[in-house]
Amino acid sequence: MTASSFPGGTSLSHLDIYPDAAPDGVCGGSPHIHLVSTEAYLVVEGHGALQTIDRDGYRETSLSAGSVVWFTPGTIHRAVNRGGLKVLVLMSNAGLPEAGDAVMTFPPSVVGDPDAYADAVALGEGEGRAVRAARRRDLAVTGFEALRAAVVAGDRTPLDDFYESAGALVRHRAAAWGRIVRERALAQAEDSLRLAEAIARGDVAHLRGARAHEAPEAASDRAFGMCGRIRAYDLTDQEIPR
Template identity: 35%
Template sequence: MTGPLADFPDAAGLSGLDVYPWPTEDGKHGGSPHMHLTCAECYVVVSGRGRLETLGGQGHQTLPLHPEAVSLLDASGAPSDERARARRDLAMEGFNTLKQQWYDGDRAALADFYRAATELVGPRLEQWRKTVTEGPLAAAEASLCQIGALETGDFGHLGTSGVRRIEKPRMQSLGMCGLLHAYYPIRRAVAREELHTGSPAGEPW
């Protein structure tokens, strides 16, 4: 059945992604280098081929992307094409600089970048905590309650079970890596805010 957009299991999110076609300074094309401070992200490739470049504690890595590949990133929108492309190009410049500093043996540069990013997101941390508490943590606690109920022979929660189909969102937004069709409530709300205000609302993480 269809209806109001439902939360995904364990408060996960899902977006369809078409990588930006705009060329980059290295002669390739793709999205904006960006940083994950608290969350994990998984790419499941359904068509096309490319590569994913990362720079972290293990150094610079390049992972191939193709329809048989699943890539997991772990952390242990712009309002117009023009601004999204400018953001991507500036991020590419910074990423390539950090990458070259790493190969030159300058490990402090990446640590300085981490420090600056941590300071930058400081005002958002309370909202992030709220998002985790009301999302993934609440989903995990609900599952534990259901396990506890089953241990006592109580299966009442099964009476509220059901199946929902979520149609592909018609609204498209400009994300960090490309054009997004976001299926989950947080990103859809961000896309609506961008549409109505004409200014980037930023990524939820």
């Protein structure tokens, strides 16, 4: 992997939450989970909410400029846009979400069938991607509503079934995830330990290699992400010109 000293082996993206309404009348993104990574939102503009489902139940957290929220693996989350909601997304384990560490809350018949899931989640190329992104969001909301109704009623069985199906769906990819974690987040943590031990010995040689880095300007084209139109920052180490 390309070297990056960005803090914590994390990734950073700018996300404009989808402004159009799902069938339930709520504007926002596609509900989904991450199986290994923790995700954080720093709200930079607008207002809305974060809807979450876990084994403690359903919760809605208000979001406005300056809000910071984060959610651990297994937290079903849905970003709700109530007016120009834009966030910076900080994701642990850079590279892992792109390697398949996310599952949308499609109904059980879809999440339990790898071929049906692949067909439902695909956006394809060229024209029509916006329509297909809205279609998959709406399908994920259908599953989300069923899971929410169950946990609100005190029934955790559908949630546990979703977890099992999600794990089975990505199990064939998970063997490669350890390498991503080792080469990014773990390598950076081990390097920090090495530097701390060097300082404890009175060795400051690494300070002479200090450098400042700057991410290049994000591309103007925004991808269709799960929660909105997204721009990912290139965080590979690139020195600031002198």
